[in-house]
Amino acid sequence: MVIPSPLERLPEKLGKPFDVELWIKRDDLIHPVISGNKYRKLKYNLLEVNKNNFNHVLTFGGAHSNHIASTAYLCKQFDLKCTGIIRGEEAKQISPTLKASLEAGMDCQYVSRSEYRNKNTPTYLEALQTKYPSAYIIPEGGANELGIKGCEEIVTECKDLTDFDFITVDCGTGATLAGMVRQLQPHQKAIGVQVLKGQDFISNEVEDFSPNYSDKFEIWTAYHFGGYAKFQPELIQFMRWFYDQTSIKLDPIYTGKQFYAVFDQLKNGFFPKGSRIILTHTGGLQGIEGFEERYGLEIYPNEHRRYKK
Known part of the structure; x- marks a missing residue:
């Protein structure tokens, strides 16, 4: 580093x-x-995960997302469960980014593009939190105050x-x-x-x-x-x-x-x-x-x- x-x-x-x-x-x-602004936007989010003893991180991204790859890698390093909400249907041949993320242990959940557009709405986030009660949710690209x-x-x-x-x-x-x-x-x-x-x-x-x-x-x-x-x-x-x-x-x-x-x-x-x-x-x-x-x-x-x- x-x-x-x-x-x-x-x-x-x-x-x-x-x-x-x-x-x-x-x-x-x-x-x-985890280079570039992906490290910057994950740094304080991961400190928050550690501070509050979360054991699961959930985030969002596309098939070629640097943020998805970085999050998967960091979660592996810190022995955290990791879920990625992936935009679009699962392809027959997955991207190198998603392949590396799966190998790092990320659970990739594919959703339609129309559903993905709801990723920042309170109702959708509440439903995700109910489904994954132990997860710390990071928005797409780490775009929150800590990021x-x-x-x-x-x-x-x-x-x-x-x-x-x-x-x-x-x-x-x-x-x-x-x-x-x-x-x-x-x-x-x-x-x-x-x-x-x-x-x-x-x-x-x-x-x-x-x-x-x-x-x-x-x-x-x-x-x-x-x-x-x-x-x-x-x-x-x-x-x-x-x-x-x-x-x-x-x-x-x-x-x-x-x-x-x-x-x-x-x-x-x-x-x-x-x-x-x-x-x-x-x-x-x-x-x-x-x-x-x-x-x-x-x-x-x-x-x-x-x-x-």
């Missing part, structure tokens, strides 16, 4: 054409399985670079961003890159969790590449280019979209000259295998840079 995670400056040549400094918060190095508390530490760990101007993060929910904005200084701003297609619902979630911070963040909604876990060839090309420049891998579901967005906006002149920008690597590399299987491509091939035919 690497905590605090490293804060590294990216090669000067990447920021020099735009007269900015680019830094990266390497939350991908926290742990090979947000953990995400505050992404910013506090950047104290050695107190004069940064912007910090960016990929967003599936508003929880990570809600934690980050709480620790920003008056001159600093956070930018969330929404990875799901749709209206700017992330802003509402951030404001629900962290009221009165609306001037501390903005959401970019144009970089979803078709929707969650979808892509266009230019995204993969960018990820390969970034890896060639830095030897740092990104994932195509979250971090690839965030980093693409930042470099696109650098070209568009969004960031003032002289800015110091921190890009948050939220981990999620475990999802690459399932993504490659789904689309029949290699993101980081050893000898070539093309799609499989």
Whole structure:
């Protein structure tokens, strides 16, 4: 476990054409399985489980969920029973994420997408608590107050670079961003890159969790590449280019979209000259295998840079 995670400056040549400094918060190095904001959002939830002597954790996610994989792994380490409410019907060939979660001991309960939409409603949660009376329930993605508390530490760990101007993060929910904005200084701003297609619902979630911070963040909604876990060839090309420049891998579901967005906006002149920008690597590399299987491509091939035919 690497905590605090490293804060590294990216090669000067990447920021020099735009007269900015680019830094990266390497939350991908926290742990090979529970890396990134998944560790942040589970940290205080698991402490609460221990404090109150729960022996069972229940949470929610999809077939490729980093949160599901991380929760399953941690529960195995702490000898806790673990149940995952999984969105969608069970596939004939399960994803690498779910396979690893099952091997870690998670009991995967598949529900229809329509039922899954009720995951945050009081009635549905009460029914689950009745069915699993000994379970500590963690919402999808760890999006509760304890999860947000953990995400505050992404910013506090950047104290050695107190004069940064912007910090960016990929967003599936508003929880990570809600934690980050709480620790920003008056001159600093956070930018969330929404990875799901749709209206700017992330802003509402951030404001629900962290009221009165609306001037501390903005959401970019144009970089979803078709929707969650979808892509266009230019995204993969960018990820390969970034890896060639830095030897740092990104994932195509979250971090690839965030980093693409930042470099696109650098070209568009969004960031003032002289800015110091921190890009948050939220981990999620475990999802690459399932993504490659789904689309029949290699993101980081050893000898070539093309799609499989």
